[in-house]
């Protein structure tokens with residue numbers, strides 16, 4: 157049995173006060189959500205305060221990125237996974253499509269970040285997903301397979317147990333255009349098969365694969381009804397506590 161995960165990616169939104177207010181508004185609304193793990197990913201500057209204010213709750217906090225470097229050093233602007241852990245994060249999103257598109261993230265740098273997160277003792281949420289042009293060219297599965305194998309290269313089954321995968325077709329992110337439940341299921345099953353090939357069936361069966369791309373309160377239940385959809389990574393709809401709570405409480 158895979159425990160579902162509902163994660164909210166707040167991207168580059170919310171000043172500190174608003175981040176705290178949203179987190180505090182969310183807390184009672186999801187307090188009884190024992191059926192899933194609930195995660196929010198505020199901006200770096202809000203992580204410590206939000207994590208402190210959520211202590212003792214069932215809400216977990218995630219960074220949105222981390223450095224490829226694990227050690228202290230002269231890397232201006234970077235934040236290590238250990239620093240994220242230090243301020244209360246248990247997770248970190250790695251290789252979100254916006255970082256792939258606009259900040260030169262590659263499968264190779266993602267692999268180094270995943271390893272850095274594992275070394276620091278926090279769980280990577282590794283994002284993969286094809287562009288619309290790649291889907292239209294019939295290459296969606298091979299693109300996703302390459303991202304999966306590249307970003308998770310060289311990891312052991314024990315490492316894989318600590319990783320969450322987020323399949324986010326780029327054409328569905330922030331567009332209001334969701335993959336159909338069938339499209340999501342098809343790709344999630346393909347991802348699981350790819351993990352079987354790289355590792356084994358037990359490892360693949362245990363891994364949680366989230367869908368992301370315009371998940372809203374009114375489409376979460378059908379997405380979650382798919383066998384290989386183990387949760388959601390939510391952008392826009394996670395910014396409003398009531399909307400995100402409705403997604404968390406999808407059943």
Ligand code: PEP
Pocket residue numbers: 165167324328329330331332368369370371389390391392393
């Ligand atoms: C995301 O940012 O990962 C995302 C899926 O965004 P949205 O839900 O707004 O499409």
